[in-house]
Amino acid sequence: METFKHIIDTIQATQNITYEQLDYVLTHIDEEKAEYLYQKARQVSEPIFHKAVYLRGLIEFTNICKNDCYYCGIRCSNSNAERYRLTKEQILSCCEIGAKLGFKTFVLQGGEDPYYTDDKICDIVRSIKNAYPDCAVTLSIGEKSYESYKKFYDAGADRYLLRHETANEEHYAQLHPANLSGAHRKQCLRDLKAIGFQIGCGIMVGTPGQTIRHIYEDFAFMKELQPHMIGIGPFIPHKDTPFRNEPMGSVPLTIHLLALLRLVFPKALLPATTALGTADPLGREKGILAGANVMMPNLSPVNVREKYMLYDGKICTGDEAAECHRCMELRVQKIGYHVEDSRGDHPDFVL
Ligand code: 5AD
Ligand code: FES
Numbered sequence: 001m002e003t004f005k006h007i008i009d010t011i012q013a014t015q016n017i018t019y020e021q022l023d024y025v026l027t028h029i030d031e032e033k034a035e036y037l038y039q040k041a042r043q044v045s046e047p048i049f050h051k052a053v054y055l056r057g058l059i060e061f062t063n064i065c066k067n068d069c070y071y072c073g074i075r076c077s078n079s080n081a082e083r084y085r086l087t088k089e090q091i092l093s094c095c096e097i098g099a100k101l102g103f104k105t106f107v108l109q110g111g112e113d114p115y116y117t118d119d120k121i122c123d124i125v126r127s128i129k130n131a132y133p134d135c136a137v138t139l140s141i142g143e144k145s146y147e148s149y150k151k152f153y154d155a156g157a158d159r160y161l162l163r164h165e166t167a168n169e170e171h172y173a174q175l176h177p178a179n180l181s182g183a184h185r186k187q188c189l190r191d192l193k194a195i196g197f198q199i200g201c202g203i204m205v206g207t208p209g210q211t212i213r214h215i216y217e218d219f220a221f222m223k224e225l226q227p228h229m230i231g232i233g234p235f236i237p238h239k240d241t242p243f244r245n246e247p248m249g250s251v252p253l254t255i256h257l258l259a260l261l262r263l264v265f266p267k268a269l270l271p272a273t274t275a276l277g278t279a280d281p282l283g284r285e286k287g288i289l290a291g292a293n294v295m296m297p298n299l300s301p302v303n304v305r306e307k308y309m310l311y312d313g314k315i316c317t318g319d320e321a322a323e324c325h326r327c328m329e330l331r332v333q334k335i336g337y338h339v340e341d342s343r344g345d346h347p348d349f350v351l
Pocket of ligand 1: 238
């Protein structure tokens with residue numbers, strides 16, 4: 001226990017983690033040690049975030065995707081997926097519902113759908129910013145050129161989420177077809193940051209072939225990138241993908257990593273993800289108690305929810321936005337935290 005505590009304290013003090021430290025922590029952790037780690041993570045986040053959990057309204061506006069990622073339920077070759085696109089009017093009406101509930105961030109997430117040209121995206125972003133000038137707009141629509149990202153930014157988009165999925169290029173190639181590369185994905189993140197977006201990267205935990213070494217490389221990549229947000233959740237198999245028979249990622253491992261991320265990136269926005277809530281009914285609560293500070297309730301129209309199935313069993317597909325919002329509020333309160341309706345920018349970000 002003393003060695004473990006010493007390592008955790010060192011990670012906290014240096015805001016960095018070596019391969020040896022990560023390996024020791026992950027291979028020696030038990031319930032008692034985990035409690036020490038989580039307590040440290042809370043100690044780090046409390047003076048910065050004061051037990052606030054920021055909410056982001058998630059609008060899944062298209063499940064059409066030109067990519068064929070091996071893990072993802074909306075991959076282009078899944079012919080069982082019933083495809084949909086939301087119109088600009090539908091997206092705006094999601095925002096209207098969200099604004100009434102108090103959301104100050106709208107996340108537009110979708111597959112890489114060529115129908116939404118840069119002009120269409122910019123038009124949607126402008127319309128939202130026009131109608132809700134005090135709200136942040138986050139885009140999560142995949143890999144684009146520097147020029148496209150710049151157009152989105154100039155149209156008023158504030159943030160961009162693009163998980164790097166894994167920093168190790170060989171591992172990246174195990175999860176994606178050959179036309180996609182880890183190097184390009186990382187370049188996209190660097191471009192987004194250079195343009196001025198608040199950026200979010202992240203990984204799935206427990207994807208096929210993932211090792212502690214890979215996770216260490218993720219930490220090293222993120223130390224260099226300095227993202228504003230880091231989204232992690234367990235890998236969950238989807239029945240219509242090549243990974244249908246692969247085991248689900250570990251919930252405890254995900255929570256341990258959230259806590260370690262909090263120690264290494266004290267000011268980062270760390271969502272307690274839907275995948276975490278899917279893998280374990282109390283997963284998001286456990287995540288918050290280990291340092292997570294963001295939740296993303298679903299604002300998509302209920303009739304499309306079932307269709308945005310990235311993995312099997314996804315939660316919240318039957319709940320109206322208001323129910324989802326209320327449910328999250330209660331869950332957060334139950335563990336002694338509160339949801340906050342501010343934009344929830346990164347502490348170092350100035351408007
Ligand atoms: N299990 C868990 N997370 C997944 N994602 C995609 N497919 C899965 C899955 N099967 C995550 C990816 C992607 C994000 C939008 O959802 O990390 O970047
Ligand atoms: Fe959506 Fe509970 S968070 S229903």
